[in-house]
Amino acid sequence: MLTVRSLSTEYAGQKGTVVRAADDVSFEVPQGKFFTLLGPSGCGKTTTLRSIAGLEKPTGGEIRVGDRTVFSAAQGIFVAPNRRNFGMVFQSYAIWPHMNVFQNVAFPLEVGRRRFSQAEKADRVMRVLHAVALDHLAERDATRLSGGQQQRLALARALVMEPDLLLLDEPLSNLDLKLRERMRFELKRIQRELGITTIYVTHDQGEALALSHEIAVMNAGRIVQRGGPRDIYERPKSRFVADFIGSTNFVEGAVLAREADPHHWRVSTPIGELRVVCHEDLGRGEALTVSIRPEDLELTEAPVDGADGRNALSGTVDQKVFLGEYVDFQVKIGETILLARAHPSLRTPIGNPINVRIDPEKCIALPEDEPRRQAA
Amino acid sequence: MEAIGEVGRTRGLQGGDGPRFDAKWLVIALATGLVAWLALVPLVFLVYQSFMTPETAFEPAVFTLGNFAQAYGSAETFTLFVNSVQYGAGTALLAMAIGTSLAWLNERTNTPFKSLFFALSVIPLVIPNILFTVSWIMLASPRIGILNAVMQGVTGTNIVFFDIYSMGGMIWVDGLQDSPIAFLMMTAAFRAMDPSLEESAMMSGASVAQTIRRITLRLTLPASMALFLILFVRAVESFETPALLGLPVGIEVFTSAIYQAIHRYPSDIGLASAYAITLLLVTSLGILVQNRITKETGRFQTVTGKGFRPRQIDLGRWRYATAGLYLLYIFVLVALPFLVLLWASLQKFYSVPTWAALSNVSLDAYRRVIAYPGVDTAVRNSAMLSVTAATLIMLATSVVCWIVVKTKIRGRWLLDALASLPLVFPGIVLGLSIMICYLTIGGPIYGSIWILLIAYLTRFLPYGMRYNMTSMLQIHKELEESAAMSGASWWTTFRRILLPLLKPGLLAGWIYIVIVSVRELSSSILLYSPGNEVIAIIIWELWQNGQTVELAAFGVMLIAVLFVFVMIAQSLGRRFGVREG
Numbered sequence: 001m002l003t004v005r006s007l008s009t010e011y012a013g014q015k016g017t018v019v020r021a022a023d024d025v026s027f028e029v030p031q032g033k034f035f036t037l038l039g040p041s042g043c044g045k046t047t048t049l050r051s052i053a054g055l056e057k058p059t060g061g062e063i064r065v066g067d068r069t070v071f072s073a074a075q076g077i078f079v080a081p082n083r084r085n086f087g088m089v090f091q092s093y094a095i096w097p098h099m100n101v102f103q104n105v106a107f108p109l110e111v112g113r114r115r116f117s118q119a120e121k122a123d124r125v126m127r128v129l130h131a132v133a134l135d136h137l138a139e140r141d142a143t144r145l146s147g148g149q150q151q152r153l154a155l156a157r158a159l160v161m162e163p164d165l166l167l168l169d170e171p172l173s174n175l176d177l178k179l180r181e182r183m184r185f186e187l188k189r190i191q192r193e194l195g196i197t198t199i200y201v202t203h204d205q206g207e208a209l210a211l212s213h214e215i216a217v218m219n220a221g222r223i224v225q226r227g228g229p230r231d232i233y234e235r236p237k238s239r240f241v242a243d244f245i246g247s248t249n250f251v252e253g254a255v256l257a258r259e260a261d262p263h264h265w266r267v268s269t270p271i272g273e274l275r276v277v278c279h280e281d282l283g284r285g286e287a288l289t290v291s292i293r294p295e296d297l298e299l300t301e302a303p304v305d306g307a308d309g310r311n312a313l314s315g316t317v318d319q320k321v322f323l324g325e326y327v328d329f330q331v332k333i334g335e336t337i338l339l340a341r342a343h344p345s346l347r348t349p350i351g352n353p354i355n356v357r358i359d360p361e362k363c364i365a366l367p368e369d370e371p372r373r374q375a376a
Numbered sequence: 377m378e379a380i381g382e383v384g385r386t387r388g389l390q391g392g393d394g395p396r397f398d399a400k401w402l403v404i405a406l407a408t409g410l411v412a413w414l415a416l417v418p419l420v421f422l423v424y425q426s427f428m429t430p431e432t433a434f435e436p437a438v439f440t441l442g443n444f445a446q447a448y449g450s451a452e453t454f455t456l457f458v459n460s461v462q463y464g465a466g467t468a469l470l471a472m473a474i475g476t477s478l479a480w481l482n483e484r485t486n487t488p489f490k491s492l493f494f495a496l497s498v499i500p501l502v503i504p505n506i507l508f509t510v511s512w513i514m515l516a517s518p519r520i521g522i523l524n525a526v527m528q529g530v531t532g533t534n535i536v537f538f539d540i541y542s543m544g545g546m547i548w549v550d551g552l553q554d555s556p557i558a559f560l561m562m563t564a565a566f567r568a569m570d571p572s573l574e575e576s577a578m579m580s581g582a583s584v585a586q587t588i589r590r591i592t593l594r595l596t597l598p599a600s601m602a603l604f605l606i607l608f609v610r611a612v613e614s615f616e617t618p619a620l621l622g623l624p625v626g627i628e629v630f631t632s633a634i635y636q637a638i639h640r641y642p643s644d645i646g647l648a649s650a651y652a653i654t655l656l657l658v659t660s661l662g663i664l665v666q667n668r669i670t671k672e673t674g675r676f677q678t679v680t681g682k683g684f685r686p687r688q689i690d691l692g693r694w695r696y697a698t699a700g701l702y703l704l705y706i707f708v709l710v711a712l713p714f715l716v717l718l719w720a721s722l723q724k725f726y727s728v729p730t731w732a733a734l735s736n737v738s739l740d741a742y743r744r745v746i747a748y749p750g751v752d753t754a755v756r757n758s759a760m761l762s763v764t765a766a767t768l769i770m771l772a773t774s775v776v777c778w779i780v781v782k783t784k785i786r787g788r789w790l791l792d793a794l795a796s797l798p799l800v801f802p803g804i805v806l807g808l809s810i811m812i813c814y815l816t817i818g819g820p821i822y823g824s825i826w827i828l829l830i831a832y833l834t835r836f837l838p839y840g841m842r843y844n845m846t847s848m849l850q851i852h853k854e855l856e857e858s859a860a861m862s863g864a865s866w867w868t869t870f871r872r873i874l875l876p877l878l879k880p881g882l883l884a885g886w887i888y889i890v891i892v893s894v895r896e897l898s899s900s901i902l903l904y905s906p907g908n909e910v911i912a913i914i915i916w917e918l919w920q921n922g923q924t925v926e927l928a929a930f931g932v933m934l935i936a937v938l939f940v941f942v943m944i945a946q947s948l949g950r951r952f953g954v955r956e957g
């Protein structure tokens with residue numbers, strides 16, 4: 001179990017300024033779970049990961065693994081990275097080019113405090129190479145591996161010392177698309193099999209959603225939302241998160257009234273009145289943003305009404321893009337254009353009227369002040 | 377001048393190849409001819425001479441193997457070889473040990489005062505070798521060495537603590553002097569390395585020492601080997617230090633032996649040539665292997681992702697100790713030699729600094745050295761020679777680089793190789809070859825100041841190539857093509873498009889060549905004639921005459937002028953992104 005509390009890491013910026021690359025970051029990862037730091041480029045993911053590794057010295061906070069404190073600003077504790085027993089896979093893989101596959105993996109066993117006999121060493125190395133399916137390449141020069149093999153080698157090297165924590169910094173970003181998808185499953189399988197607590201850094205939301213038990217979305221050095229993949233996707237708490245994860249439509253609006261159903265509200269928007277869900281208390285007339293995912297706009301040529309409690313709207317087809325598995329429609333309602341994702345069987349021509357149904361559960365209301373602050 | 381005649385002959389050939397006569401072919405022919413003449417002819421004469429008996433008034437020169445027999449038959453040559461290798465290897469190892477550890481501290485730890493360190497690229501340029509050596513004689517000679525005097529004062533004995541006149545002293549002076557080169561090259565090597573290679577060793581549990589030994593030094597091994605060879609070649613080529621420190625106590629290396637062979641009476645050019653060819657083989661081999669290694673290194677380099685961010689080891693309180701080490705190094709390398717020269721220049725007669733001597737401070741030496749016969753001519757000669765050499769080299773190599781980079785003319789690689797050939801010539805070997813060449817050809821060149829110009833042109837041609845090549849490679853082909861499409865002739869394109877784009881490199885290279893020409897001693901020493909002295913020769917003569925204080929005054933002024941020049945070069949280099957060699 002990893003506990004990070006109020007972690008802050010600063011860099012010296014230009015002309016004596018200070019860049020706070022990780023700002024008051026706190027989270028906990030239970031034993032054996034896969035935790036992902038997700039965010040746009042430059043938001044401080046790598047910095048947070050390196051601070052946990054001990055490769056950066058944080059300016060404040062505390063990091064504990066189980067009951068071992070590896071960093072504490074208050075108590076003046078800083079355990080050197082080579083004494084932390086964390087495995088790490090770097091974005092560049094950092095495969096040592098002067099050693100072969102076996103030697104790369106054996107290195108951690110040779111330099112650690114614990115001494116291993118030759119037989120024991122070989123046994124452990126081959127076991128972990130087997131786990132990443134590289135055992136047949138043990139004698140190969142490490143520089144003569146494919147991208148995917150290098151990635152697995154780096155993983156094997158991080159795992160061989162049976163680390164308390166596995167740290168991964170965008171390990172898939174150097175691979176091509178197909179390989180990346182395959183390695184995603186591999187990584188998930190290995191992590192789940194070994195049950196090793198893992199911190200994963202990525203800016204790819206698809207990866208994060210596919211791999212993680214829990215995701216923390218970061219922006220400008222801070223964690224802005226934490227939760228399970230479904231939670232983050234379906235219930236973003238801010239405009240930033242809704243925008244960063246998946247694509248979405250934003251509609252500005254103002255609160256009209258509370259509905260009878262719990263957490264349901266009536267909101268007036270440029271596309272008409274909408275029933276939306278919001279778990280926070282809203283005041284009458286309060287400005288807010290409604291986020292609606294494209295796949296949640298249900299398009300039909302048949303007439304719609306609001307009788308089943310769903311929002312019913314009508315507009316015209318403004319543009320459409322055929323993408324194979326689905327068609328993206330741009331639907332014009334009033335002056336607003338919404339993106340909707342529909343089955344290819346829907347063939348309404350451009351310029352024709354079209355009706356839209358949206359489940360209130362899928363209309364996520366985001367109170368105004370929060371997103372404004374995040375966007376800044 | 378002879379060179380022009382030769383060029384005239386080549387032009388006919390090359391011009392005939394072109395589709396029509398064009399200024400282009402004339403310029404190409406001129407540049408090619410100049411390069412070929414400069415680089416090849418002296419070498420041919422050197423080889424020729426080494427197989428000939430000396431020509432005298434009574435008998436003509438005839439073929440002989442006697443020179444080599446004499447050179448290789450004697451036990452002396454074996455000693456010479458051992459001395460040279462010992463000196464070269466010792467110097468290279470010392471410079472590398474200093475340079476590598478400082479580069480590591482600088483790149484990988486949080487030792488303060490880092491920015492100070494890049495001033496180091498300047499030092500080897502500003503203090504000419506001969507002045508550096510002289511200053512260390514003043515510091516550590518058994519008789520007049522200040523360090524000895526201080527130590528004897530402290531301990532109350534008269535033991536000689538430091539003896540600069542020894543193999544150890546030679547290695548110390550030259551190694552120290554070359555250590556900034558080692559520092560810069562190892563810094564580059566450490567920077568080229570993906571820091572996550574070291575970080576992942578740390579994460580694997582390796583200690584700092586284990587990481588250095590098993591990752592950092594292993595991965596920079598090719599760079600270190602190349603560096604060793606470069607330093608080794610530089611050391612076996614160097615003349616000033618072995619001449620000043622070795623000769624008085626009979627320690628000879630190849631360069632000083634060549635000088636001795638010429639300067640004994642009667643001078644033995646044949647023997648000197650045999651030595652020169654041996655030395656040339658050693659340096660060529662060194663540079664060849666070094667080139668091979670450097671090419672190989674490219675393949676050894678690893679792919680690096682983003683996030684290039686070397687982690688710096690926090691040394692804690694030890695960083696004051698390492699900072700102290702830095703300061704000590706800079707003190708020993710720069711401050712001490714300069715201060716001792718400054719001190720000596722302010723004395724009437726050279727003496728160890730004492731309170732009593734302090735009261736004798738005067739500017740007499742400056743007055744005397746300015747009035748010294750020949751100084752004004754030497755300064756004028758040096759200025760004229762260095763400016764002419766720099767201008768001609770930069771212009772000629774700009775054409776040569778253009779041919780090599782931008783044209784498809786067959787055999788252009790040969791031109792590149794030719795222009796870089798002088799790199800393997802130790803200064804004294806080059807001096808000897810040029811001397812033989814113009815003695816044999818006859819005519820007015822030998823004994824005139826132009827022979828020095830030819831030496832400088834040849835010796836610094838490769839530097840011009842390096843500066844121009846860097847900028848030429850950055851100029852996109854389409855810039856020229858669009859000029860041609862606009863209707864510009866080749867000559868107009870070259871003048872209006874290429875030269876302006878090359879200007880930053882041209883300027884930086886020009887200044888660099890001016891500086892190294894002013895300092896040049898090892899070729900000039902064999903080529904100057906009375907009345908045609910240059911600055912470096914004046915320093916040499918002052919030293920031979922024992923006029924230490926005048927030498928010091930002259931040295932201080934020279935260092936000041938060179939410093940200003942180097943500063944200009946540096947700021948130009950920074951502005952235009954050219955790298956100092």
Ligand SMILES: Nc1ncnc2c1ncn2[C@@H]1O[C@H](COP(=O)(O)OP(=O)(O)OP(=O)(O)O)[C@@H](O)[C@H]1O
Pocket residue numbers: 011012013019020021039040041042043044045046047048203683685
């Ligand atoms: N060594 C450094 N010195 C100064 N600023 C730094 C340094 N390293 C990172 N930063 C700054 O800290 C911030 C966070 O950087 P970090 O590398 O953690 O981002 P990241 O989230 O990993 O981005 P990416 O997805 O591009 O890798 C950035 O604004 C970056 O410019």
Ligand SMILES: [Mg+2]
Pocket residue numbers: 045046047683
């Ligand atoms: Mg990053």
